[in-house]
Amino acid sequence: MPVITKQTSKVKLWSRSFIFVMLANALLFGAFEMLLPTLPLFVSRIGGDATQIGLVTGIFVFSAILIRPFAGVLATKMDKKYLLIIGIAICALSSGVYYLSSGIGMMIFVRVIHGFGFGLATTYFTTIAAENIPEDRRGEGMGYFGVGETMAMSIGPLMGVSILGNNHFGSLFMSCTAFILLALLTTIFISRKPNMANELRTVEVPTTTVKLIEKRVLFPSILIFMTGISSGGIMSFTTLYAIDKGFENVAWFFFIVAIAGLLVRLVSGKMFDNLGPAYVLIPAGVISIAGFIVLIAAQNEIVFLLAGFLYGMGFGAIFPALQTVCLNLVEEHDHENAIGSFFNFYDLGIGGGSILLGIVAKTFSYEAVFYVALITYVLYLLLYLVHATFVLQMKKKRELA
Numbered sequence: 001m002p003v004i005t006k007q008t009s010k011v012k013l014w015s016r017s018f019i020f021v022m023l024a025n026a027l028l029f030g031a032f033e034m035l036l037p038t039l040p041l042f043v044s045r046i047g048g049d050a051t052q053i054g055l056v057t058g059i060f061v062f063s064a065i066l067i068r069p070f071a072g073v074l075a076t077k078m079d080k081k082y083l084l085i086i087g088i089a090i091c092a093l094s095s096g097v098y099y100l101s102s103g104i105g106m107m108i109f110v111r112v113i114h115g116f117g118f119g120l121a122t123t124y125f126t127t128i129a130a131e132n133i134p135e136d137r138r139g140e141g142m143g144y145f146g147v148g149e150t151m152a153m154s155i156g157p158l159m160g161v162s163i164l165g166n167n168h169f170g171s172l173f174m175s176c177t178a179f180i181l182l183a184l185l186t187t188i189f190i191s192r193k194p195n196m197a198n199e200l201r202t203v204e205v206p207t208t209t210v211k212l213i214e215k216r217v218l219f220p221s222i223l224i225f226m227t228g229i230s231s232g233g234i235m236s237f238t239t240l241y242a243i244d245k246g247f248e249n250v251a252w253f254f255f256i257v258a259i260a261g262l263l264v265r266l267v268s269g270k271m272f273d274n275l276g277p278a279y280v281l282i283p284a285g286v287i288s289i290a291g292f293i294v295l296i297a298a299q300n301e302i303v304f305l306l307a308g309f310l311y312g313m314g315f316g317a318i319f320p321a322l323q324t325v326c327l328n329l330v331e332e333h334d335h336e337n338a339i340g341s342f343f344n345f346y347d348l349g350i351g352g353g354s355i356l357l358g359i360v361a362k363t364f365s366y367e368a369v370f371y372v373a374l375i376t377y378v379l380y381l382l383l384y385l386v387h388a389t390f391v392l393q394m395k396k397k398r399e400l401a
Helices: 015-036 039-045 050-075 081-102 103-130 134-145 147-166 169-187 215-245 250-275 279-297 301-327 332-363 366-398
Strands: 003-007 200-204
Touching: 003 250, 003 279, 015 081, 015 103, 015 134, 015 147, 015 215, 015 279, 039 050, 050 081, 050 103, 050 332, 081 103, 081 169, 081 366, 103 134, 103 332, 134 147, 134 250, 134 301, 215 250, 215 279, 215 301, 250 279, 250 301, 279 301, 279 366, 301 332, 332 366
Parallel strands: none
Antiparallel strands: 003 200
């Protein structure tokens, strides 16, 4: 059975490897975000209809979900860094090949391969980042790690649209490929075990099997699934809702969401480490609920943008906190299974939420979409409060015993 070594003493957070893994992850997500608003236009150009555009978008998520359960097994056969490089290389190759797609069939095939690479890369980026973060600062570190993704969300789509507007699809796909190749180059400088003068201890790792769901992280995965449903509503229907309301600053709405998410991570991670997850997840849930209430009630641009700030603050704190909870619930050799389950539940929430909320929007209105999103956050908060109360009661019983 494979054996790994584990650091037992405190190490600094801002190591060279942590900075490089954070930067490389941001570059990968930057390329991903550049394609979000532009790839549907390319599918339409090569003859795809609305249904096929949806298929091309959805098949990517499905293939990423399909590959992640194998990440844990693969990590017992090969070094995570090499697996990460393979995942990034697949993403780079796929981004370059998009332009060569002459039909929808070819496009779907490339999209599936791209999803495999993205599913592997995002899983290993997260687990290697966790390796390079001191355990007693994991909440803070994972919050910082996600800052690059947050910035990519705000800048990537604008860059993609700008490149496409000023040039053509070839320039767009080559730019995405260049971003990912830069991520690949950066990854070379990442170390699995940072160069720290710490005491080592040997941990025997049991043989890993393919796990569709890591049961130990089921509860936080359900919570991120619920927030994913609301995220699907925000991403898919905010623009159409704003048009109905007569709001023009939709781009600023998403930019403010990203900036709020960045700012809150600077403090929420430290709160997680010093006070515990409840002190982050409960207030963040309340703030998110307030954001949806403000969004529904918005009658002018300022209030509309305020809703984006509140939602960004809430979700920006919840995502890394639940990610850290998942990491803390399992041993290091099971991090891939934990993070794979986490991302898969989130992606299923986004995909399922987009479909569900699309039906709601068609049947009722775009405003009704955000009532449903609001309800999912209320359920998230109630579920976590019940869980936290139960855990507290069990702790008191153990102390009395």
